[in-house]
Amino acid sequence: MRIATLRLCAAIGLALAAATATAQNAAPAAAPAGAKAPAAPAAAEEPLRSERAYLSYVVQADGSYVEQRETEVKVIEERAVEYAKRESISYSASIQQLDVIEAYTRKADGRRIDVPKSNYQVETNDGRNGGGPAFSDIATTSLVFPDVAAGDTLVLAYRLVGKQPMFESQFSELGSYGGNQYQGDVRIKIDAPAAMWAQQRAWGTMKQVRDETVGGRRIVEWSYSNRSPVKSKRRNYSVYQVEQFPGFAYSTFRSYGDIARAYAARALPKAAPTPRVRTLADEIAAGKTDQREVARALYEWVSTNIHYGGNCIGLGAVVPRDLDFVLDNRIGDCKDHATLLQALMAAKGIEATQALVNAGNVYRLPDIPVASSVNHVLNYLPGLNLYVDATAKGIPFGDLPVTLLGKPVLRIDQPELKAQTPAYASERNRQRMDTRLTVQEDGSVKGRVEVEVSGHPAIALRSGLRDLTQEQAKDVVKNFFQASGLVATGSFRQDDPKALIDRHKYDAEFEVQQMLPVPGAFPLQSIFFNAMPVASFVADANEDRSEEGETACTGGRSEENYRIEFPAGMKVIAVPPNLAIESGGLSYHASYTLKGNVLEAKRVFVDGTPGPLCTPEYGREFQVFAKKVLPNLKAQVVYQ
Secondary structure, three states: OEEOOHHHHHHHHHHHHHHHOOOOOOOOOOOOOOOOOOOOOOHHHOOEEEEEEEEEEEEOOOOOEEEEEEEEEEEOOHHHHHHHOEEEEEEEOOOEEEEEEEEEEEOOOOOEEEOOHHHEEEEOOOOOOOOOOOOEOEEEEEEEOOOOOOOOEEEEEEEEEEOOOOOOOOOEEEEEOOOOOOEEEEEEEEEEEOOOOOEEEEEOOOEEEEEEEEOOEEEEEEEEEEOOOOOOOOOOOOOOOHHHOOEEEEEOOOOHHHHHHHHHHHHHHHHOOOHHHHHHHHHHOOOOOOHHHHHHHHHHHHHHHOEEOOOEOHHHHOOOOOHHHHHHHOEEOHHHHHHHHHHHHHHOOOOOEEEEEOOOOOOOOOOOOOHHHOOEEEEEEOOOOEEEOOOOOOOOOOOOOHHHOOOEEEEOOOOOOOEEOOOOOHHHOEEEEEEEEEEOOOOOEEEEEEEEEEOHHHHHHHHHHOOOOHHHHHOHHHHHHHOOOOOEEEEEEEOOOOOOOOEEEEEEEEEEOOOOOOOEEEEOOOOOOOOOOHHHHHOOOOOOOOOOOOEEEEOEEEEEEEEEEOOOOOOEEEOOOOEEEEEOOEEEEEEEEEEOOEEEEEEEEEEOOOOOEEOHHHHHHHHHHHHHHHHHHHOEEEEO
């Protein structure tokens, strides 16, 4: 059970950063829709407190709305002053207008000091700050509160006037609050036409305080307060279920199918293959007749030739760009990738559609259908029964990023279908690492490491190594050991990482000066970077999981083989004990054989965790198993 599946990518990124000194990491996963509920300290430890947070929406029949926010934040500790006194308001300039109603510092003695006009700065994306207006119309108004000290309260109220709706005649909103965070007075109000059908719900200690019709307008209001937050031990929020936290949802969509239909109404016209797209499709698929191979070629072309560029211009947040723009600039966001791929598939007679999904940590959509709950678009190929995501770079055809597996999707060809992406297949994740070391009299080490890896760890590894140049490869060994304060020389070789496949092989030869103390001891562990060290499976063995909830998780099989030859002048006086344990789908087998001055060891950890989700109960059972393994991994080879 490798908790928090993204840890693998992070570990690889760190290893490669040390190895190549270029920090070549894969792109981070998209942020989850809706409000997050991150871990937070108890109120007594908070340097800032939200004393008041009022949010209101006045919705029109066409779905456009006016949003107003009023906040009061009290500065508790001096260390928070520099952060607290700066505030930024971002909005879509083409469809929203900002009106700052008031902004001032309320001193501890009650004095009011308004933010002067000279403390305001407006930044717009006019093409001079990277990206250009073709990619974003986000404007940001920044302000600095004057004369701020501990004990003061910062008051801000502003209004955003919407000029047009994202989806015609529709409005939806969702929010939640972490139960371990101080909230003085929270109020949410939605004022919409009474004739506009809507559904709403509140969770936890969020209370509905108003639901009435006045003058043809229906007004719904909720309130929440948490002045005595309790510190939580939960740290893993890789799975987020909005209904588990105080919050609310409001929507004019009757079902998630309505959200899929609303998106399809704007996206499908853009997916019609143009003459230019048909010509391109013919070029890409030239010489191929098998439908799967044609689909693979089209997918790989989009994945490798269209780079990611967000579309944050007004309705561009929900409407794909024209295909000519995407092809001319070789750039697009997830909607653009999916729409272009659908058009290319159609040009070759391959049925394809698009599907909406949450790309963050939401694995179960809230009961109330809210548009922001799905924040990513991918493709589904019915004839091949495959989901593909050309936006996620480095992913082989037929695979998906780990963060998209086992999640509900809204297919725009069958909006009411309860569809889901494929489950996580832990058995595909396999690694074998063979290490041969020769220890010198002074503790220097000569060695060779060979690694074979497959499955999602290989995909992530290949993505991290894909842009490694030949010149950088020459310094991989030196830089890797240098990061630990060691002097080393050597060579690094790998399979060509360019192809979009799920397997990889590489090896390294090295000489490390005075790596080991003489006499001394060391735990047997992987000496070079790799995707799935055995130790990573039990890294959380001693963490407090008493308050953890459901987590994202994955499994696999890792095998490590060692041959360590010590010099004749050294004597090995202790090696780790053999161990073989099994429990359910978990097993660990380790053997250590000392023949003269040669130590041969083999360790195999098999983690049958199915993923992508693990219950708290499963996590605790896994932890019991991991605690039995950990001492064996920490046991040392002792020599003199």
